[in-house]
Amino acid sequence: MGKKLVENVVEPESGRQRLMAEERFANELAALREQDRFERPGGWLLSPRSVRDFICGTSKPLKTAGRESIPILRKFFGDDSLVERAIVTLATDRGLMLIGEPGTAKSLLSELLAAAISGVSHLTIQGSAATTEDQIRYSWNYALLVAKGPSRESLVPAPLYQGMTQGKLVRFEEITRCPLEVQDVIVPILSERLMLIPELEGANGMIHARPGFNVIATANTRDRGVNEMSAALKRRFNFETVRPIPSIADELELVQREVERQLQGLKIDVEVDRDVTELLVQTFHELRTGKTVEGASVQQPSSVLSTAEAVSVAVSASLHAKFYGSGKLEPSEIVEHLVGSAVKEPDDRKALGTYFDVNVKGRAEQNELWKRYYAARKKLGK
Ligand SMILES: Nc1ncnc2c1ncn2[C@@H]1O[C@H](COP(=O)(O)OP(=O)(O)OP(=O)(O)O)[C@@H](O)[C@H]1O
Ligand SMILES: [Mg+2]
Incomplete structure (x- = not known):
């Protein structure tokens, strides 16, 4: 079995399926804050260097005042210069727009940035066709509004209002769906850094x-939409394109770590051999890029084969191994669960079949x- 990656997870018996980044990595963030010697932009909890270290990891663990060593693990795999540019943008008066294919960790990166810079990542607007202005700015508590008339007290603040008044980052997920x-x-x-109510x-109406x-x-x-954003909105953001993880080794490390973490969270003990996970990661990589590691071309399915989906295939296959197999993940269980994520369009099954008949066979x-x-x-x- 491959080397186990020990993550600094603070996963109490929270009774929740998922912890926010600031909870999950609370001890890393505390250690970084304690050791941070660099200048911080106004309202930030960490300096830009420490934010980068939190997201990209450090080569050595951090020694805290209590002499405890806290490893700072890499959380976002890919372009570190993109991470630096994203952090710099957030210190300016322009917003940050992360665009890219599904499952490339745009939401993860935005959550990590908010957790590191503001200490909270929950000031989030989930964009959809049904999103209204009320859910972004504020709405009214009608009972108070009737009793006391319009006042700040009768306002029900939405994430943008809260972020502005608290000096924190606000996440706007899937903005183009609105x-x-x-x-x-x-x-x-x-542009004005001001919300008018x-x-x-008078001044009471100016946030x-x-x-x-x-x-x-x-x-x-x-999704349809990035091109349809208004020019005015586009102009107020710096755009960064997040791409799939380029290296198989990095993607393998991430998938292995995520699978072990998720199985641990589910309290399910399965032996997940890194060599078996590698079959899956290599398959995803080759189908996604249309090229084998040896350089031969491969028919690409039209479905997006994201790292997020590789993780979910590996977790399902591992559960399958536990529930119906030997308790050790086998290649056949990977194959069984591949179809559900790689085949979403009629032609995808053919592409996957050809990959097996030609490349896997070889x-x-x-x-x-x-x-x-x-x-x-x-x-x-079939
Ligand atoms: N470059 C990466 N670094 C770290 N994790 C990654 C990376 N790419 C994908 N992942 C994995 O994929 C998961 C899901 O990513 P996330 O939901 O942030 O994607 P997304 O780009 O927001 O997708 P969508 O467009 O569908 O909303 C992450 O939690 C992580 O496990
Ligand atoms: Mg997302």
Whole structure:
């Protein structure tokens, strides 16, 4: 079995399926804050260097005052210069727009940035066709409004109002799914750093953004919309394109770590051999890029084969191994669960079948593990 990656997870018996980044990595963030010797932009809890270290990891563990060593693990795999540019943008008066294919960790990166810079990542607007202005700015508590008239007290603050008044980062997920007029609500706020509440008089109706406030938006390039954003909105953001993880080794490390973490969270003990996970990661990588590691071309399925999906295939296959198999993840269980994520369009099954008949078969002659992988191909179905 491959080297176990020990993560600094603070996973109490919270009774929750998922912890926010600031909870999950609370001890890393505390150690970074304690050791941070660099200047911090106004309203930030960490310096830009420490934010980068939190996201990209450090080569050595951090020694805290209590002499405890806290490893700072890499959390986002890919372009570190993109991470630096994203951090720099958040210190300016422009918002950050993360765009890219589904499952490339745009939401993860935005959550990590908010957790490191503001200490909270929950000031989040989930964009959809049904998102309204109320859910972004504020709404009214009608009982109080009737009893006391319009006042700040009768306001029900939404994430943008909270982020501005608390000087924190606000996340706007899937912004392009919102109607254009709703997207445009943030245009004056990003430029003037001021929210006007017409129902309130004078200075009371002016909400000024405190230092530390900014917006991180994400948008999926497979969805319609990035091109339809208004020019005014586009102009107020710096765009960064997040791409799939380029290296198989990095993707393998991430998938292995995530699978072990998720199985641990589920309290399910399965032996997950890194060599078996590698079959999956290599398959995803080759189908996604349309090229084998040896340089031969491969028919690409039209479905997006994201790292996020590789993780979910590996977790399902591992659970399968536990519930119906030997308790050790086998190549056949990977094949069984591949179809559900790699085949979403009619032609995808053919592309996957061809990959097995040509590329997997070729390797099966020389390698025992690939041989077992190939032997399970009938599970792909017709
Ligand atoms: N470059 C990467 N670094 C770290 N984790 C990654 C990376 N790419 C994908 N992942 C994994 O994928 C998971 C899901 O990513 P996330 O939901 O952030 O993607 P997304 O780009 O927001 O997708 P969508 O467009 O569908 O919303 C992450 O939690 C992580 O496990
Ligand atoms: Mg997302």
